[in-house]
Amino acid sequence: MELLLTGATGYLGGVVARRLAEAGHALTAVVREPSRATGLPAGTRLVQGAVESPEVLADAASRVDGVVHLAPSGGLATDLAAARAFTDALAGRGGVLVWTTGVWVLGPTDGGAAAEDSPTAPIALVHDRVAAERAVLSAADVVRAVVLRPGIVHGHGGGIPALLVEQARRAGTGVVTGAADVRWPMVHVDDLADLYVAAVERAASGSVLHGVAEEGVPVTDLATAAAHAAGAGPGWTVRSTAETATEVGAAFADALATSQVVSATRTRFALGWHPRRVGAVTDVAAGSYARPSAA
Ligand SMILES: NC(=O)c1ccc[n+]([C@@H]2O[C@H](COP(=O)([O-])OP(=O)(O)OC[C@H]3O[C@@H](n4cnc5c(N)ncnc54)[C@H](OP(=O)(O)O)[C@@H]3O)[C@@H](O)[C@H]2O)c1
Structure with missing residues (x-):
């Protein structure tokens, strides 16, 4: 397929x-600054644009068979305009x-595990994203719409676990934000990429998919x-969200404390x-986040 990313x-x-x-x-x-877009697969065509430019998105999407949207939210109005640009451009041609x-x-899952059809209760950081999900899914009769x-x-030493390693390096021990019983659903970036391929090729229209391995x-x-990866002391300490907020901002600190x-x-x-x-635990301790001597 010809795909726009x-x-x-x-x-x-x-x-x-x-x-x-x-x-x-x-x-x-679609990239904001073509000169920074190095390392993409050979043959990738570049279109200069942003989530905030729906006319660019619509024009680029009109030339492809599908769109994989990975850019962060630009706020509610921007996301709705982007979703509309994509669905209009793809409508009626599969x-x-x-x-x-x-x-x-x-949101926080207090009872059992949340499933794909569980009700949403977004934390503040992603409050706008539920309306965008709904807008995309409401187009499921004219495009193959997948959320x-x-x-x-985790994986390749990147993402939020890299922040945990950096926090541990600075604190001299592992840092947990919020409470000692916080849990996170995790996925390796390579497994997640496999899921994107499967979603593009065969997800049913109207699907909500969870990219979670653990x-x-x-x-x-x-x-x-x-802490092990950072070469810091063993163990961990619990830090309040207010304390973490001074490093990463209040909304992101709340997200880190979400169980x-x-x-x-x-x-x-x-x-x-x-x-x-x-x-994730093995990856962080002794895999892609580990110092060579700690692996
Ligand atoms: N990382 C995670 O653990 C995680 C978990 C759940 C969901 N997600 C979601 O997955 C998506 C990708 O996350 P990520 O961790 O890969 O983020 P990332 O490393 O920060 O990458 C963001 C990408 O979006 C582009 N971008 C940013 N603002 C843009 C704009 N206004 N218009 C067009 N492009 C823009 C950036 O391009 P530039 O090169 O121009 O900066 C970059 O290519 C996001 O929607 C994120 O919320 C991530």
């Missing part, structure tokens, strides 16, 4: 672009739109692993997706 220069986007190209898809990437949000739209919610992504990893385990257990059982069955990469 947003966010292709980012952490997830770079890996997703590579996997899509390996699977034989031809790529066009086009696929895979729209990325994230598991934070589910994909990744868990917390349903609820104790953040104390991740923090202990991060979730999230299931991807329906996603796995629907698409035959089998995450198989190293788990």
Whole structure:
């Protein structure tokens, strides 16, 4: 397929672009600054634009068979305009739109694991994303509309776990924000990229997919692993969200303190997706985040 990507220069986007190209898809990437768009798969065409330029998105989407949207939210009005630009451009010709949000739209999960059809209760940081999900899914009769919610992504030394390692390096021990019983749903970026390929190729229209390999990893385990990777002392300490907020801002600190257990059982069955990469704790302690001497 000919596919348009947003966010292709980012952490997830770079890996997703590579996997899509390996699977034989031809790529066009919408990028804000073409001179910074290095490292994309050979043959990737570049279109200069942004989430805030719906006319560019619409024109680029009108030339492809599908869109994989990975750029972060630009706010409610911007996201709705972008979703509309994509759905209008793909409508009526079997086009696929895979729209990325994230598991934070589910909010804290107090009971059992949240599933793909659980009610949303977004934390403040991602408050606008639920309306964008609805807008995308409401176009499911004219495009093959798919919402994909990744868990917390690890792998290749990047993403939020890299922040845990940096916090541990500075604090001299693992750092947990909020409370000692916080859990995060985790996924390796390579497994997640496999899910994007499966979603593009065969997800049913109207699907909500969870990109989660490990349903609820104790953040104390991740923090202990991060301390090991940083060469800091063993163990962990709990830090208040207010304290972490001074480093990363209040909304992101609240997100780090959000405890979730999230299931991807329906996603796995629907698409035959089998995450198989190293788990997050091992990856952080002795994998892609580890100092060579700590591995
Ligand atoms: N990382 C995670 O653990 C995680 C978990 C759940 C969901 N997600 C979601 O997954 C998506 C990708 O996350 P990520 O971690 O890969 O983010 P990232 O590394 O920060 O990459 C963001 C990408 O989006 C592009 N971008 C930013 N603002 C843009 C705009 N206004 N218009 C067009 N492009 C723009 C950036 O391009 P430039 O090169 O121009 O900066 C970059 O390519 C986001 O929607 C994020 O919320 C991430």
